[in-house]
Amino acid sequence: MNDQSNGVSIAVADGLTKHFKSNAITVRAVDGVSFHLPAEKMIALRGPSGCGKSTLLNLMGALDRPDSGSLTIGGIDVAKLSGHEEVLYRRRKVGFVFQMFNLVPQLSAIENVMLPMELNGGGADSALRARSAALLRRVDLASDREDRTPSKLSGGEQQRVAIARALANDAPLILADEPTANLDSKTGALIVQLLRSLCNEARTVVIATHDDTIAREANMVLEMRDGKLVTTLQASPA
């Protein structure tokens, strides 16, 4: 992504649409959304539940495909990705952080972080383990938690592991879907700070949230209602 410098858009959407059929009713989850997102910033997607924030993130992460419109991220036409290109995009260009953490339950914390690197053909196991350990330290996970499975970690610890996993392949775009929704406010604030700090490492962070506290931390806020982008607020630079 050679357009990640400040002042350049990392993501450009034009007339992006995604509809779902539910009991013969068409739900317009994303309905003609257009935007330009600046690189290396923290961007908040704000709106009530069901307004289309998660769907928009899924489209940006190539976890879903739009029905129409265009979506270019880092010069890649995400809307047209398929097959191996789509897999490589997910693997290398984006890191996803989920509300429910979505760690692989059978794997330890460090193995969860190693997983994307292994999928990417990362190299020797010892090297992957060392890098994973470094990432876990980067997100402030205590070293004695590394070998624990997710069920033996707190919610905040699991979210830190999930963020470390999202950073595993040096993805320039981090997509976080309600990352603090299942955390207490103190832990949530720490996670937000952690995500905020990633922007200082040449990464762009897009957070879907309905939490005004998070929105206040963002450089840019996109307000969504009923699948439409109703307001775009440019906050002060970080």
Add this chain to the structure above:
Amino acid sequence: MAVFTVSVGLTLIMITVNQAFAKRLDDIKGQAGTTITVRPAGTFGGGFFGGGGGGGASDPGTAGGTTGGGTSTGDAAQTTTPSLTTSDVTKLLAIPSVAGASSQITVRYSGTDLTPAQPQNSGTQGQGSGGTGGQGRGFRRGILITGTDNPAGLTTVGTQDVQITSGRTFTADEANQNVAVMGQALAQQNNLSAGGTFPLQGATFQLVGTFTTGTQFGDNSIFIPLQSAQTLFQRPDSIDSAVVQATSVDQVNPVADSIRTTLGANNVDVTTELSTFQRISAPLSDAKNSSRIGMIVALAASAAVILFSIGLVARQRIKEIGILKAVGASGWHVTGQFAIETAVISIFAALIGALATYPLAQTVANGLVSQPARTTGRGAAFAGGRAAQGFFGGTGSGLLGNVGVAVSPDIFVYALGIAICLAVIATVVPAWYVGRVKPAAVLRHE
């Protein structure tokens, strides 16, 4: 894992049992042989001891017909029975799937040139039903003289293989020569040994070898070249029976049918050992068919269980699939993981199933053939003598005996094959399923 083990074990057991039955039937077929005997119509069962009609001056007559077939009797060659000709044999050789055919004439010799191995009876059966010219001086056991063009496969009464005990058998090059192979007991009775000569019907024969059949009856016989016999007994171009070899056991019945068609069903009696043994082995065939059905059902059930299990597991792990795809796993990454996991489980299940086959296969086989088949009627009569000789490995507990299910180490090869098949299934099914999983749809509802 338990379901896999039961499915695989059941399949392996049915495979083993089916193989055991198949082997048993093959053994029976193999023992029955590919031999087809062709005789002129009506001569079967009326031959050696009675069918020949009037004997010569020295023929004391014969006892009533019992076994044997198509033979003539007499001091000299005398026969009133219909016979085959060498041209008939030529026709037989032209039939597809005929590997070869040999011809023979059989004469019961009761002349004085040789003394039968067994002492003469002094009974009063002088006039046998088949003899008309006997002197009534008592039963004189005849000597069976067989002229054959198959010196390498000498048998007496078509069933008892001979073993050369001294000298050799004659050769094809000696077809027109007066050479003979004689039963050991008969040779001893007449103070003959290999290399010696003896008179027969006015000719002098050289004894080139002696043999034994293990029975007094069989050892009281002589083999000479077919052409020599035809000349000696004045039966040019005539043969009493032809022994046809089919190319395989499976071809015996088709060849027998072709022979009847070629020579005329009303002209010849065509008998095969196979047909008799097939009747005897019918219960075993039924059991084999049952085990085959069981094997197919077990395989189908295994496949269904495995497909269902894998499908269920895949659905249960749909979130994991979604996560893996979301962090960059390709469909084949996920499928490969399923395949490896299923392969490991399958191998363990197959191993345990294979081990379970050892104690259980015999039990299942016994259940399918709860009572070893026993022969009745003609079959028993036919097979009885052979069973006594260990024809079927004779245990005396029935013609078919117990079907011993010997579980060979090959079962582990089959187990490995099944495990590989399961792994393949475990690749195909998840591949199809994983390809349809959309991470967004799976993770949206978490």
